Amino acid sequence: MVETLRVNNLKKTYGGLEAVRGISFGVEEGSIFGLIGPNGAGKTTTFNIVAGAEKPTEGTIILNGEDITGLSTDNLYKIGLVRTFQLSHEYAKMTALENLMVAASDQPGEKIFMNWFSPKSVADREKEVLGRALESLDFLGLTQVKNELAGNLSGGQKKLLELGRTMMTDAKLVLLDEPGAGVNPTLMLKIIEMIRKLNQERGYTFCIIEHDMDLIADLCEQVVVLAEGKILTEGTMDQVRVNEKVIDAYFGGDLA
Ligand SMILES: Nc1ncnc2c1ncn2[C@@H]1O[C@H](COP(=O)(O)OP(=O)(O)O)[C@@H](O)[C@H]1O
């Protein structure tokens, strides 16, 4: 198996608090991987470190065989690690279409190289980016709101737009932070469908943190269950959901 991501003996402490206590796991290339566990298990902390938003106390992160531990979010984006965020303020003041076009222009080599050497290729590239943005909006069913300011979109439309932003990049690994949170069941099905399509048609590898067990069960081949900063168990969703330690962690405590 080829691993897109490998996390080795990751630890993170905040003062005296051990949020992540030595976890290791791998994410297979082309797969949809799930990280689950009750509140406070260390999921977000793990994600933040993989995405370059925080530095680990110990341990290494390997992306496609290269040690990326401690690289910034921007540098990780350039090598194909994309994380979905809540829309930030300035993006809220751009239209849906502009949000997608900007996501593409953050890609490696774009501005500097093209602008200096060939205005024609800049124009061609812009046309290509526009085409890709319109196609992505269509794919997501957002064509009718393409000229709306992103800040005015519904919560669900913003989630879809976030997925659209990943479609504008040549992402290798996409980290999704609770794509199902606050989403109604119909939209949930749509998001699941989009993630699956992006996985199958574009070959993106996904790593998803999610509270909704059904979304994870539907999409993920392999899941790791965290509790109190450690790996409780891993396997397929069918294997882990009948594991007694998992049932205890979920139902004995706060349901994640
Ligand atoms: N920036 C921080 N400072 C101090 N403690 C934190 C910080 N971030 C997370 N924690 C603590 O680390 C533990 C794991 O948190 P988190 O990774 O957010 O869990 P999860 O996402 O699984 O709910 C929790 O006890 C949380 O309070």
Ligand SMILES: [Mg+2]
């Ligand atoms: Mg969290």
